[in-house]
Amino acid sequence: MPEFPLTRRRALGTAAAAALAPTVVGLTEARADSRPSGGEDELHVMSFNLRYASATPPNSWPERRPVMRALLRAEEPHLVGTQEGLYPQLLDIAADLGRHHAWIGTGRKGGSKDEFMAVFYDIRRLAPVAFDHYWLSDEPYLIGSNTWGNAVLRMVTWIRFRDLVTGGEFYHVNTHLDHVNQQARERSADLITSRFAEFDAALPRVVTGDFNVPAHRNPVYDAMLVGGGLVDTWDAADRRSDAYATFHGYRPLVPDGDRIDWILVTPGVRTRYAKINTYERGGQFPSDHLPVQAFLRV
Numbered sequence: 001m002p003e004f005p006l007t008r009r010r011a012l013g014t015a016a017a018a019a020l021a022p023t024v025v026g027l028t029e030a031r032a033d034s035r036p037s038g039g040e041d042e043l044h045v046m047s048f049n050l051r052y053a054s055a056t057p058p059n060s061w062p063e064r065r066p067v068m069r070a071l072l073r074a075e076e077p078h079l080v081g082t083q084e085g086l087y088p089q090l091l092d093i094a095a096d097l098g099r100h101h102a103w104i105g106t107g108r109k110g111g112s113k114d115e116f117m118a119v120f121y122d123i124r125r126l127a128p129v130a131f132d133h134y135w136l137s138d139e140p141y142l143i144g145s146n147t148w149g150n151a152v153l154r155m156v157t158w159i160r161f162r163d164l165v166t167g168g169e170f171y172h173v174n175t176h177l178d179h180v181n182q183q184a185r186e187r188s189a190d191l192i193t194s195r196f197a198e199f200d201a202a203l204p205r206v207v208t209g210d211f212n213v214p215a216h217r218n219p220v221y222d223a224m225l226v227g228g229g230l231v232d233t234w235d236a237a238d239r240r241s242d243a244y245a246t247f248h249g250y251r252p253l254v255p256d257g258d259r260i261d262w263i264l265v266t267p268g269v270r271t272r273y274a275k276i277n278t279y280e281r282g283g284q285f286p287s288d289h290l291p292v293q294a295f296l297r298v
Contacts, residue, residue, distance in 0.1 A: 047080075052085070090103065104157065174209060182213075206269070243259070
């Protein structure tokens with residue numbers, strides 16, 4: 001249940017207000033003459049569970065932030081769907097990425113409260129045309145709603161982007177499914193895929209998220225691919241990196257382990273390269289998840 005009462009009418013108005021310009025961060029610092037490095041038409045997408053910022057060592061946010069900064073600056077993704085970020089943590093990441101990036105998001109409890117499904121994007125490559133947020137429940141526009149037994153609140157942020165290099169447009173959907181309740185995960189997958197019907201069917205879709213179940217071995221995966229008309233970039237890629245479990249919990253990495261973090265796309269999108277990134281520095285990982293990446297022709 002939400003921590004504050006809202007009628008559906010008020011919730012719709014509040015959700016609309018939450019989706020206005022204040023949640024788009026960093027645009028005013030952009031230079032109009034900026035260009036993406038290399039000018040290539042491949043779109044570099046990352047899905048990354050950031051692990052919420054904690055001040056308690058080991059693996060506190062102050063310990064992890066420099067490693068996160070180094071990773072993101074080295075990889076230079078055009079688009080990053082994140083999970084678990086807290087507002088001050090997201091401000092840190094925005095500062096570390098610099099003036100060529102902006103982000104869109106809102107907290108799971110509304111405003112700056114609780115974790116975000118924040119989306120970072122390179123403003124030299126992408127421009128948001130429309131965006132919104134909804135909650136994974138029977139009342140998707142009721143901020144903070146939770147009716148399916150999720151252990152914590154779960155939500156979606158989606159954006160319609162214009163690609164400033166190719167001139168095309170696509171939808172990006174970013175989410176984080178529940179880590180405890182399988183029924184809630186399945187209902188969440190059904191809601192997410194059913195809402196694709198509200199998008200322009202002629203445009204591609206890119207879905208990022210921590211789904212908290214292994215690829216190929218759970219009904220949630222089947223629902224996203226079959227029900228959502230999507231393909232897994234890892235399987236579809238022309239080339240791919242070595243495979244590891246994408247959740248490691250700061251323990252030794254597991255080769256060929258469970259992929260619970262996915263990048264999914266519509267079939268017309270070509271995946272040139274898929275990557276599970278194992279970057280660490282001095283034994284310190286930036287998160288308890290490994291980021292997953294896909295280099296796409298959208």
